[in-house]
Amino acid sequence: MNNDKITPFQLGCLCFAFMSGFSTLYLLEAKLILHDVWIADITAMLATIVLLKLLVYIQHQFPTKNLSDIIVTLLGKWLGKSVLCFYLIGMTGLGILSLRSISLFYTTAILPNTSPNLIMLLVILVTTYAAYLGLSTISRATLMILPFFTVAMLVICAFIFQDVERNPFLPQFQHPVPLIAYSALVSFGFPFGKTAVFCFLFSETTNQKKLSKSCNIATVFSCAYLLISTYLAFGCLGENMFKTSSFPFFSAIQLVKFGEYIERIEIIIIGIWTILTLFEIIIVQYAFVKIVGRLFTVKNLSSFYLPVGAIFFAVAATSFINPAKLVAYDLTILPFAIIVPSILIPLCLICIIWFRKLGTKTTT
Incomplete structure (x- = not known):
């Protein structure tokens, strides 16, 4: 298992892949407020940038420690480990x-006769092995796939743009402020707010001074990708079809055809989407194992990856069997569930650090 540290650039690429995997799959916030979706996405992006700055600040106070150790140091042994268990959940x-x-997505759009459990089992086998190989190997794989993703998306977007007859983001400011704020919360819950997972990787970078810059750039590019995808899907499908489509951007891509022989170009995009989503699961599994190692004070974590993968598969196989419940959770519960780990806990850590500094200055 490779435990080499990664560069801030590699961390930024991982962060972009982590946020942009299936971020365009449902486009739930766009279905809520349509023309005003850009306000929600940009608001969520700005909130994520502030969140990352806070997390980087916390890391800079303890440059040699992982966030797991920082939490235990600041909150104490038992409370700190309880918070880590909350992060595991x-x-x-x-x-x-x-x-x-x-x-x-696969059982709906591509492989309707395939068992969802079989697809999840194949995915978890791949992600478990990738997480076992280490962060350095994961980051190199990301660097290899992102150029293909960029070229494919540019080509696809150029062809979809031909079918956009007018600016789908007009007219603007057609929805009440509370609904726009809730849509921003939905966008923060998926995909932006989940970047809090990356705070457990900050200690594994070679230059922590560039953490904020690399993560902020990745966040901005991810927001741009989300907005462009929404713009093209909305403009190509129209308001009614966009709201009723289960996967709007995929439906828009299906309209792209290159001549007589290359018609199913969306298969290439599906493959790239899948790989980027795999990176999301890989990073989550990797961080999960790191936290487990801190809870049980274990240095050699090689034997933990397979059991953790088995836990993920077992829980997934018994959860959200009804697709409607999955979408409902993303739309109603996830935006609020992510507030505690992504906002409240980092703010508590910041307050403790500031009070400690204030107490030290007063004593001096």
């Missing part, structure tokens, strides 16, 4: 949502 939820999203 949240990461399990993220992994399950990703697994179920992949299986739902």
